[in-house]
Amino acid sequence: MYKDFFGFVEEPFSIVPSSKYLFLSARHREALSHLQIGLNSGGGFAMLTGEVGTGKTTVSKAMLANLEGNWVAGLILNPTFSEVELLEAICDEFSLSYTQPSSLKQLSQAIYHYLLDNHKKGIQTLLLIDEAQHLSAQVLEQLRLLTNLETDSRKLLKVLLVGQPELQHKLQTIELRQLAQRITGRYHLLPLVEKDIADYIGFRLRVAGGREDIFSDRAVQFIASQSQGIPRLINLICDKALYYAMLSQQNSVDRNIAKKACHDVLAYQAPTGNKAQVSTHSSRSHHWLSPALLSLAIAGATYLGLTSWHQWQQLQTQFNEQQAHTQQLQQQMAEKQSIANQEQQHFAQLIGQSRSPMGAMQALYHLWGFDASIVDSDCEYGTTPPFHCFQSKASLSSIVASNRPVVITLYDDQHPYFAILQGVANDRVTLLLAGERVQLPVTWLDQHWKGQFRYLWYSEILETVKANSSGQQVQILDKLLAKALNATPLETSIFNDELKKRVSTFQAWQGLDADGIAGNQTLRQLDRLTSDNAPKLLSATAQLSAPSTSSVQADSEENQ
Structure with missing residues (x-):
């Protein structure tokens, strides 16, 4: 589609997992470390959770790729199984034979014999179950029973459960408390932060053979804010943005293109858990201030026995005061917003007047x-x-x-x-x-x-001063060097060896190439150190005391 336009060897933002695009952010590496520690300890279970698209599969594949040679791993991807079907899937994954139909006891025995054989050979067995939030309580309990086989120091079967946050909630139930207590390594994977998002986008562009700077800084910032750091959404948005850039014949993605891509992609996405929580919280705050809810509270209190006229009047007074306070806050917020809008408009006008x-x-x-x-x-x-x-x-x-x-x-x-x-x-x-x-x-x-x-x-020396130079330019250079070096002027109008030595000394002091030739770079540094008339940056006190209105500012500029 846009591959040839940007010179990619392949599309960089495919959502199909590929080992060559494995990007481990600081959070991914931290998750990997927690899980490895948990699985290498004596416990039988480790758990990785995270929202949809945060990179749980990426971490899982990285962990499997880093397993040492004495490990054997099985992977179950969509475990909507009964207890018997789960044990059959485990047998299939490890190539264990069993008769059809088989009971739980027969399948468990086959798995136990396999685990014991691996232990005798010095092999550690790992079972990774993705989308584990779909497992029923009965199936999870059957998994716990499988891990009962152990030596004095460790479990013979290690299980890594990977799933969405619902898995955490499921393990908090009373019937699964025994399993929850056996989880020795757990990590909840959060979305990428803005810096990681910029690195992530640049990494995928580089692997695909393209330029890392195709997305502008402001485009990356907008994508970061809209995607909430979820890698899968970042991929979808960036893929759409590259497509729109190609249609516009632009060789880079600016903020406007990123904004259009975000709108197209996110229009079909459900809000994340974080957004829902924020919305719920703000909604609660709003309802708490609403007159309707306060009226219901008054009615409920009356129903429970708060019937005296005096108490009713107190509640009514409190309600009126609360309502007045709410209206006052809303008015103050509206005034602040109006001022902010005016300042923003004025700032935009200043920008428009500053293009030259x-x-x-x-x-x-x-x-x-x-x-x-x-x-x-x-x-x-x-x-x-x-x-x-x-x-x-x-x-x-x-x-x-x-x-x-x-x-x-x-x-x-x-x-x-x-x-x-x-x-x-x-x-x-x-x-x-x-x-x-x-x-x-x-x-x-x-x-x-x-x-x-x-x-x-500022410099009255209008040409490079070096060996064989003479005249007024040399005299000016002599005085400037004496002032900068806190030395006595040589009172010479000829660029002699002693003056050249002073030039070299000054250059070495300022970190310049000490060639003894007073060119533009040396003269700039001399001006910076010796000029008494050049304006200076405002001090902290001057900045705090300086108004920003144009009428007063004109006066302050004349005083510079």
């Missing part, structure tokens, strides 16, 4: 105290000396270390816009966006910024 990198560079010049033209603000074609523009990628910590505002490239649904990073403190960043100061969490920046920045620096 030259406009952001003009604002950066303004922080230096200069009014720059559009031509001077175009980093692509070079700024007018003594100002210079440097473009690169860096981490937030590196920019904080430079202690200067920079223009950063942000993304809104893969569309770039530009803001000035003006301060970082207390896990929040201050941005100058279309002339307004906006404070946002650092985590927001992580989602919208890929490290691209534009950096403005």
